[in-house]
Amino acid sequence: MASKHDIASPLLGTIFKVAVAVGDSVHAKQEILIIESMKMEHPVEAGVDGVIASIAVSEGDTIAAGQVLVSITPGVIAVHTEEATSSHSNHERDDLARYRERRRLTTDEARPEAVARRTAKGQRTARANIADLVDDGSFVEYGSFAIAAQRQRRELDDLIRNTPADGLVGGIATVNAAEFDEDIARVAVASYDYTVLAGTQGFLNHRKKDRLFTVAEQLRTPVVLFAEGGGGRPGDTDAAGVAGLDGPAFALFARLSGLVPLVGITSGYCFAGNAALLGCCDVIIATENSNIGMAGPAMIEGGGLGVVKPTDIGPIGVQTANGVIDVRVADEAEAVTVAKKYLGFFQGATKNWKRHDDAMLRDLIPEQRTRVYDVRTVINALADIDSALELRPTFGVGILTTLLRIEGRPVGVIANNPTHLGGAIDADASDKASRFIQLCDAYDIPIVSLCDTPGFMVGPDAEHTAQVRHFGRLFVTAASITVPLVTIVLRKGYGLGAMAMAGGGFHSNAMTVSWPTGEFGGMGLEGAVRLGFSKELAAIEDEQERNELEAKLIARAYEHGSALNMASHVEIDDVIDPAETRQRILSVIGSTRSWRARDGKKRPMVDAW
Structure with missing residues (x-):
């Protein structure tokens, strides 16, 4: 007879x-x-x-550790019941079903209207x-089950169905991972949801932002913010x-x-708190239908400043001309x-790049020194094909600011615009x-x-x-x-x-070189001659003779201020063939450093x- 198998607590x-x-x-x-x-x-x-031989306890008994509870006579059992052998049920668990439904209600598919x-x-x-x-597949959402903090005034089911994520979808993901390592491609992204309470800033979506911004700081990830929305939300009652x-x-x-x-x-309306966050961004990309302002119509009217339409507040034309918007685009697809x-x-x-022939740089500056040209032709010729991205093109048009790549390496370009004020x-x-x-300096872009x-x-x-201060800003920066x-x-x-x-002087930077078309002087040469030789010129009574001397x-001043003469005095580092420009730049900027490596x-x- 087989010995009994005792089961102890x-x-x-x-x-x-x-x-x-x-x-x-x-x-x-079997349990x-x-x-x-x-x-x-x-x-x-x-x-x-x-087979169960004996049971030493009853329901409700208090037992000690090690106390024998049940004795079993071991043996072969002819049939195992379905319940005993099955580790899975065809019926979905209630908790999982509830989760799946709540998850569905956070999606766009649950809100077709x-x-x-x-x-x-x-x-x-x-x-x-x-x-x-x-x-694809990289987005990991934070706080998806949040709802508006209005349980005191609305039914829970209403909030779940109509205020998903409390109007802010956010998380971490990767962008451009096909070109860069996953760690480099990781970003944090937050998007106000205008279909939920007009994209306003609610109590819980503020908490979600707080969490996401803290995570971005910890992980050192860029942040992309879709900022459309109406600012602070006065209707939250639970906070x-x-x-x-104090948020x-x-x-x-x-x-x-x-x-x-x-x-x-x-895209669309971006007012008050939403606009405040937008204004903190390094770059602002806005669609044609954008209106951006530090207050919406209700706040303006409440301040006694009249009744205005939202479309009258900070339209795209205004915010592009004044420099608020860096890149103006047609729609959200282009913005992305x-x-x-x-x-x-x-x-x-990047490793995959194509560039223009160096020789084309030689013909971009007109031989006639007073002939205007478009400096964008120089920028685009230097840049890898289709790599240039100009920022704020219709503001401060005297200088163009462009991000581009030269043989795959990121570079920031500032360029004087001779078509504006010469x-x-x-x-x-x-x-x-x-x-x-x-x-550029903050993120180690040459x-x-x-x-x-x-x-x-x-x-x-x-x-x-106030240009004395504005020009000083350029020097100190x-x-x-x-x-x-x-x-x-x-x-x-x-x-x-x-x-x-040149960063404050021709020897204050890493390199200053000139194309053969370069001309130099402490001020405009015509003005310098008229000022420096005013007595000599004034002493000549005959106008033709005076004009001949001035000419x-x-x-002589132009010859003295030529690029080659400047180089001969080592006031600049060299004069180069324009076709050498790309090589000279690359010789100085070297390999791109990563801002992520810095503490x-x-x-x-x-x-x-």
């Missing part, structure tokens, strides 16, 4: 349930009783195939924009407090400036395309260049300066723009950078303006303006 507790009786056949994995201990149920299995309204306006949902931005002005979201986001790239995208391209510059060098630098152009230099300027703008009217700055003089290199384009002196920030911030 593994712990102190109470018998909650006895599931077998004496004489029952059991298999080894035969349940012990309750510390409010937790602990199942006990038979351990062997056999809201999606249809969005589509009718020619716009996409928050989730559709994120899906387009990130690599304690008075005004909510950390704005400080947390602003603290990321200079630590990780911040990309702002907006631009965002991916922009992020790529901060993800490093290339003279005004206050807006100085501000624009200063901020761009900060952006800078190339294409210089063709008669200097800073002068005159009584110009001084109304350039003096604070550590990335290589290479200056290429295309034509004019005059006065303080040319010095500013002779000016010609903390290089600069305190990237100036919002």
Whole structure:
């Protein structure tokens, strides 16, 4: 006869349930009783195939650890019941079914009417924009089950169905992972959902932002923010407090400036708090239907400032001309395309690139020194094909600011624009260049300066723009950078303006070279001759003779200020064949360094303006 198999209690507790009786056949994995201990149920299995010989306890008994509970006579059991042998049920568990339904309610598919309204306006949902931005299958959402903090005024089912994610979809993902390593491609992304309470900033979506911005800081990931929405939400009733002005979201986001790239995208209405976050971003990409303002119609009216339509507040034309918007696009699809391209510059060098023939650079500057040309032709010829991305093209037009690649390596270019004021630098152009230099330096992108300027703008009217301070800003910003700055003089290199384009002086940067068309002077040469030789010229009474002397002196000044003569005095580093430009730049900038390898920030911030 087989010896009995005793089952002892593994712990102190109470018998909650006895599931077998004496004489029952059991298999080894079969649950035969349940012990309750510390409010937790602990199942006990038979351990062997056999027949229940005796049961030493009853339901409700208190038992000690090691106490014998059941004895089993081991033996072969002819048939195992379906319940005993099956480890899975065809019926879905209630908790999993409930989860799946709640998850479904967070999706666009659960809200077809809201999606249809969005589509009718020619716009996409928050989730559709994120899906387009990130690599397939890479998005990991944070806080998806949040709902509006309005349980005191609305039914829970209503909130679950109509305020998914509390109007903010956010998480981490990768962008451009096909070109870069996964760690480099990782980003944080947050998108206000205009189909939920007009994309307003609610109590819980503020908490979600706080969490996401903190994670972005910890992981050192760029942040992409889709900012469309109406600002603060007054209707949340569940949050304690008075005004909510102690929330950390704005400080947390602003603290990321200079630590990780911040990309702002907006479409439609972006007002108040949403616009405040947008304004902290390094780059703002906006669609044609955008209206951006620090207050919406309700706040404006509430302040006694009249009744206005939302479309009258900060339309695309205004916010592009004034420099708020960096890149103007047709729609959200183009905005996402631009965002991916922009992020790529901060993800490093690429291996797949095509470039123009170097020889084409030789013919871009007209031989006639007073003939205007489009400096964008030079920028595009230097750049790898289709790599250039110009920022703020209609603001501060005296200097162009462009991100591009040269043989795959990210480079930031500032370039004087000879079609505007002859290339003279005004206050807006100085501000624009200063901020761009900060952006490049913060994330270790080398800078190339294409210089063709008669200097800073002068005159009584110009001084109304506070240009003394604005021009000073360009000097102090350039003096604070550590990335290589290479200056290429295309034509004019005059006065303080040319010095500013070289980081403060022609020997203040990593390299200053000139094309053969370069001409130099402490100021415009005609003015220099008329000022420096005023007595000699005034002493000549005959006008023709005086003009001939002036022309002779000016010609001499141009020869003296030629690029070759400047190089012979070592005031610049070299004169080069324009076809050598790309090679000279690459010889200085070297390999692209990663801002991620640095602990903390290089600069305190990237100036919002």
